[in-house]
Amino acid sequence: MTIFANNRIWLLSSAIAATLAVPGVSLAATLNVMQSEAPRSMDPGDQTATYTAALLDPMYEGLIKRDPDLSLKPALATEWSSDPSGLVWTFKLRQGVKFQDGTPFDADAVVKNFNRHLDTKRGLAASGRLRTFLDSVTAVDAGTVQFKLKTKYPAFLALLTTGPCLMVSPTADAAGTIGSKAVGTGPYKLGEYKSGEYVLEVKNPDWWGGAAKGEDQIKWTWTAETSVMNMALQTADADVINPFPSAFAQQVKANPEMKLSTTDGSAVFWVSLNTKLKPLDDVRVRQALNYATDRAGIVKAFMQGFATPANSPLAPVTPGYDKSLAPYSYDIDKAKQLLKEAGYPDGFTMSTIVQEQEARIGELLQAMWAKAGIKLDVRKMESGVWSKAAFLDPAGKEKDGIGSAIASWSSGVNGADLQFRPLYYSKSASPAGANLGFFSDPKLDELVDKAASTLDETARNAIYADAQKEVNDQAPHVLLFTKQDLFATRANVAGVWVIPGGQVVVKDAKKQ
């Protein structure tokens, strides 16, 4: 066992070094950011996690960036245009930009960055979204690239700001080190990655945008314990906490040493109903469950009020959201009546699968639905087991008697298609996608397809309004609430903001 042998001296000295060395680090001004989970990769194209995206944001850039007002602005591309068909897009690249390892940023680098996602053999985690609509990327000259799309895709530009479209050094990617050693073009570069402790980011002196506006260093740590997150803010071990646990929000609001930020988020929480399993195949039963759900109660008890009861499958921040919808009130009598019409005057028994962090939603629904005579069997599962069970096919779910699944979905501000298509489109029925209840509605499929290829925003939103209504009527989900994005900072921190969905942006943040 090489791990034990001949390492005794090393063991001792490194333990001593570890305990002595770190205080020196804090000499430079450091912004300490604590999140709820560890980064899943140093390669933005090989992860789809919000908090990993937040951590990688200071080091990487895309062709386009999102500003604090959520508008799209030039980043590594200076200008762009599309042909009349909307299928061919041409981008002019910023000149003189270099990756942090010295590799020049040019058309060749952009092509390589997208080709790695189009190459099925790579199997990168974030490739999926691009592959559905992107046909090819070619270099016109050293400073110009052209994108060919398979279909018109309204969210194309918005997607260019997300993980798979952030530019990684082709040299580092070819060497296979990008997953553990970040190399981008951003204002910060990787200082140190200790996968058990922290990620340290330091200013990139060669950044094309001049000097980075934020602190000298950004240090990221993580814990899954909500009370520990709160304590870390109290002791100023962390300057920024994201996401901030809603249970402690009132406490922070009342404390002048800290600031709480609450903004509309994009994560919609729902119960996906198995439409292939009796009695949930009956739309009246699904509607009855919707009427039996006290959304305001869940928002208060589970989110301490920091959420909006859901009236649509879309989040309020998603383009096309229709706030005038009011499909289901909390009405037990109505629920009972619908159940009676469907032939279940005495209610029925169903199950739901849920992960640890949402188990309480299951408990709350259990008590609420019991009033309508529905006995909910809550099956709390460890996350890996849950994902296995949630993505079973209809036969598998019937065998295990899985009637529903509680989860959330966040498509950020990147377009309604990213909410409708994976969750409600018939071809996305699990295991192919996240349509966990095998909802299949030709009318909705048609609306979703039509909206996706409609470039005119007003016309598109009108179609999405119909689609939202259709989902509400057919009730494949019991839509619960849209979570607000909560993050907290010490009072002396300025310049932190959040992209709806929870991705905090700290690269411009300063401590006063």
Added chain:
Amino acid sequence: MKAYIVKKMLALPLILVGVSLLVFVAIRALPGDPARLMAGPEATQEAVDNMTRRLGLDRSLPAQYASFAVGALTGDLGTSIKSKLPVVSEIRERLPFTIGLAITAYLIAIAVGVPAGMIAAIYRHGWPDQAVMILAIMGASIANFWLALMAMNTFSVQLGWLPLLGATSWKSFIMPSVTLAVLPTAVIARMTRSSMIEVMSQDYIRTAYAKGLAPGQIYWNHALRNALIPIITIVGLNFGSLIGGAVVTESVFNWPGLGRFLVDAVRYRDYPVIQGVTLVAVTGVVLMNFLAELLIAVVNPKIRLD
């Protein structure tokens, strides 16, 4: 003695093979697919398949085990699915913290538990005995995570005496190691007490009294020496199990040790990491037990190991 050591050394590889096979089969029996977890909920089936191929999980199980076993023999435990770093270097980074914490905790436990147990034995049925025993059992009856969180809230948040998280200075060791020491302190105190009581009723202790030796001398030189055997055994057994990391304590204190690493790895079904850490942990347990047996032979040469 020599024959015994050789025999034990020969048994070690056998145990490791058994364990590696067991852990290999076991984690693949876990529901949950690393490719699905890595690719994320948005991933299409195609993306998951691609990920499966990339991670080498489409190969047959014997082929996967063979490459794991061959790698392990050459000191290569593969690459973490999650961090993309070599598992060996990941373990190296964390092992000192885990062992450092375990040693500190056990030093505290021995330093407190042994004298407490002796006092209880000497004043058997008196109030010191009862006080020690009640305290010991109470210490052993508080859930670790709760004690840890309460300590953090008191000593870091309210009083500001100790650092809250991580392993940044020697002060960082205090709360995690004391939290971790509570249970072994209780066990050691009770063990010391009962084995002291047993030893003190032996003939040779009575002889020592009869010879007029000072009680202090009797306790330290004669009684404790023989009472040590069960204590060493219990310390050896439990200390070994800490090599796998104090899962709960490490998680609460953000301690960069193997326990937290293992929990995360299980969550993401990071097969190479689970395999690697388990192998190290089991080796640790076996070695510590072995060491405890040797130590017992040193303390009491009359005991024959075979």
Added chain:
Amino acid sequence: MATARTDHTETEPRRRSATGQTLRWIAAHRSIALGGALISVIVLAALFAPLVAPADPYAQDLIATMEPPSWAHPFGTDDNGRDIFARVVYGARISLLEVLLSVGLAMVVGVPLGILAGMSGRYVDQAIMWAMDILFAFPGIVLSILIVSVLGTSLANLMIAIAIFSVPVYARLSRNLTLGLKSMDYVEAAVSLGISTRRIMTHYILRNAIAPIIVQSTLTAGTVILSAASLSFLGLGAQPPLPEWGAMMSDGRNYLGLNIWMSLFPGLAIMITVLGFNILGDGLRDLLDPRK
């Protein structure tokens, strides 16, 4: 030590009444009495839960969540507005069931294995002990996640996971006891009389080994509840909405710094139970000690 106590009882007037005898017995076995009393409190709470706590342990009240202790709710309410006192009282049923199941299962598997190892020759012995060593050395988290995941998260499976941890403890203990008993004259005599091995195992070995095994089981009973709490911490605990103490504590930890009652009261209940079992176990050990 022992003599001092006898002298003391001798000086008391000799009353032959039942109460007097009971009192004397209690005085002589304070540990058993105290431990027994603590466990009795828990058992009574479990048996008469609806009388002790009239509130419904499952009834939610989303208007009155996380309230501090009051007359209406002696232990306060939890994050779903349920009465913590009722949940702690009803939780006694679950905890006692946990102890019975886990300890029972571990004994049923571990003890025969240990006796078999002790009675059989070196190869069977070595094989069994080798397997036990591996089981003991296996990191608990991997093992429990494995068991709970494969069998599904439920209280029963959680108990199986905890039982499997402690199988090696019972196996080792009963093996060592068997080795000791095997060399006793009466066992050797039985062997030479040609009594079947099975009969020797049950009638000669098990009967004489049972006392220390029972002592061991009372001593480990408390750890069962604590292990359940740790597994709840890792997200592998009892299913909602069961009022399992470990799960309640684990839920409550998410509010520490805001509300202590949610985790404090189930924690105290665990402490009383562990304390009770341990003191009882210590007392039993003294009582059953053959050397006394």
